[in-house]
Structure formats: structure tokens, C-alpha cells
Amino acid sequence: MTRPALARTAGILCGHPAFRQFVAERFPAEWKDFSDLEDVERAAAVIRTVCEIPSRRELDADPAAAQRFHAKLGFPFNAWRRAACA
Template sequence: MNVLQLAGALPRDPQFREWIASLDGGTELDHEQCAEFIRLVCQIESRRELISNPDAEKRFHEQLRKPFLEWRVASSKLVHETQ
């Protein structure tokens, strides 16, 4: 999956929306709001810019994808520990 496909898929992922909500004080966001969050963090007008803007792509990976994956791993560990 390339960065554009990933940026399009993540807002539809309930875990990604939960992660963003945890950053935003617990407010649940819909997929459109999550897409806007991605554009704000990456400093772009359209997610298509991730293909041609290396700085935006770096922000996507460093500020969104990697922290989300780390959160997801930590969350799954917590679930297993409580079972």
C-alpha cells in the first residue's frame, strides 16, 4: 500500500479514529474529520500531495503513521494483560 492509499484508508480505520480521539481529549471524529486532521498535520490541501511532497510524506510517517502503530501495539498489550 503506498502512502496515498494509506492516507485514504486510515480515516476509515476505527482504531485510527480512536487514536486521534485520544489525542483530542476523547472526542470521537468521523472519517472526514480524520482526513482533515491528516491534511493539517501534513500541511497539505489534498492527500494526493503526499505523493509529490517529500516533506509532507515525512510528516505523515513521523507524526501520524509511526505514533499510531506504536499506540496500537501498546493498546493490544494492555488488552492481553487484562485478560
């Protein structure tokens, strides 16, 4: 089994209500900035803003962008989710 590309993973995460809740709580100003978008697109816009990328595809092409995703969103989301389940 191959590991999904990070851009695909980010897209899948945007579809999950728990991830959107995390993004809204962790980045309230950015979440508010995109209030005119539907929640899935809003989460994608916050990812692009936080990771400083024009497209989620950059997560697969730019190692620095991937690192920013993991440091600012991926790892913190996993910790947040574990804490919520505890």
C-alpha cells in the first residue's frame, strides 16, 4: 500500500468536521478571513494561508511547505484529536 500524497491528505482532512473545528479554533483570524467560503473550501484556504502556498499541490512539490503543514497543522491536529478523545 502506498502512502497518499500530502496534498491529497490535506484535501481529505478538509472534508472532516473535526479538522475544520480544529482549524477554526487554532487559526480563528484566518478562519474568519474566509467566512464567505463554504467550510471545506474555507479549511483549504486556511491551509494555503498558514503554509504560505498558492495551492495544496505545493505540499507535494515543496519540502519546506510540507514541513510547515506538519508543524502547524498535521502534528498539532493529531495531538488535539488525541486530547479530545482522552
